[in-house]
Amino acid sequence: MLQERVGQATVTVHVTVNGVPRPVTTVPNRTALELLREDLALTGAKEGCGTGDCGACTIVVDGRPVNGCLLLAPMLDGKTVLTVEGVARGGKLHPVQQAMVEMGGLQCGFCTPGFVVTAVNYLEQHPNPTEDEIRVAIAGNLCRCTGYSKIVDALLEAAKRMREGEGR
Numbered sequence: 001m002l003q004e005r006v007g008q009a010t011v012t013v014h015v016t017v018n019g020v021p022r023p024v025t026t027v028p029n030r031t032a033l034e035l036l037r038e039d040l041a042l043t044g045a046k047e048g049c050g051t052g053d054c055g056a057c058t059i060v061v062d063g064r065p066v067n068g069c070l071l072l073a074p075m076l077d078g079k080t081v082l083t084v085e086g087v088a089r090g091g092k093l094h095p096v097q098q099a100m101v102e103m104g105g106l107q108c109g110f111c112t113p114g115f116v117v118t119a120v121n122y123l124e125q126h127p128n129p130t131e132d133e134i135r136v137a138i139a140g141n142l143c144r145c146t147g148y149s150k151i152v153d154a155l156l157e158a159a160k161r162m163r164e165g166e167g168r
């Protein structure tokens with residue numbers, strides 16, 4: 001927490017998170033993941049490895065999925081961030097979330113926020129993907145529970161629902 005780092009220089013990061021400007025004064029060596037989880041209490045993105053390997057911390061920055069554990073918080077200045085807290089609309093799950101739930105695309109759920117934001121961002125840019133293309137798109141996200149097949153099935157179904165107009 002910021003109070004634990006009394007005496008360190010601080011920096012104000014002007015970031016827009018899930019469509020809302022959220023200026024944050026924090027310490028410059030904090031990661032983007034720490035800024036979201038600890039400064040903004042957005043705990044959807046998870047810290048798995050902390051070394052850029054698992055994708056549990058994935059957030060979308062200016063339309064690209066990135067590992068929040070590898071990005072320093074000041075690098076979010078002036079950027080737009082999407083986290084899993086921002087994908088539902090009007091109290092309804094996003095088609096990606098809904099299909100993941102319906103088709104068994106999650107078990108423990110620790111990896112799920114990372115998969116969801118990766119997939120939402122990818123499917124918005126690639127509305128009619130093949131199974132192989134989906135597998136490549138989620139290659140940076142690891143899951144220890146599902147075996148991936150159900151996640152891929154869910155994302156193919158979500159793509160279909162998005163083409164039919166859901167999630168807008």
Ligand code: FES
Binds near residue numbers: 046050057068
């Ligand atoms: S926690 Fe960031 S990639 Fe694993």
Ligand code: FES
Binds near residue numbers: 105
């Ligand atoms: S559902 Fe447990 S790690 Fe993916």
